[in-house]
Amino acid sequence: MTLKVHHLRPAPGAHTPKTRVGRGEGSKGKTAGRGTKGTGARGNTSARFEGGQTPLYMRLPKLSGFKNNNKVVFQVVNLDRLAALFPQGGVVNPDNLADAGAVRRGQPVKILGTGDLGGVEVDVHAHAFSTSAAEKIAAAGGHTHRI
Numbered sequence: 001m002t003l004k005v006h007h008l009r010p011a012p013g014a015h016t017p018k019t020r021v022g023r024g025e026g027s028k029g030k031t032a033g034r035g036t037k038g039t040g041a042r043g044n045t046s047a048r049f050e051g052g053q054t055p056l057y058m059r060l061p062k063l064s065g066f067k068n069n070n071k072v073v074f075q076v077v078n079l080d081r082l083a084a085l086f087p088q089g090g091v092v093n094p095d096n097l098a099d100a101g102a103v104r105r106g107q108p109v110k111i112l113g114t115g116d117l118g119g120v121e122v123d124v125h126a127h128a129f130s131t132s133a134a135e136k137i138a139a140a141g142g143h144t145h146r147i
Helices: 079-085 094-100 131-139
Strands: 075-078 090-092 109-112 122-126 143-146
Touching (some): 075 079, 079 131, 131 143
């Protein structure tokens, strides 16, 4: 005779019948695993109730503010840095700045107005300009181009 799946049975004692509590003193009757007296032995309490202790949801700090997923973080370059990197003037763009080590490649660039160009004529291509930077570049005879 060959062994088949429907012949398989659990080992004796592997499956004991479910204990039905609260069905008389002879079989887990009296307190039915709830202990004696107190709130837990009586009606229903919610799972989150902590016995009068300050609950977890009140102990944790509240969220402050929010995170703006659309925020643009610029790599900033000041005019005095431009004057030092490009003393002969010419065209300045994010690729040239990345090659010079002033900014990280592939991120938006903003030109700020700290310092002076020292009369160097530059044609600057960037994602943003501060007002003072644009005025100083124009005063030196250069041009600004937003990318």
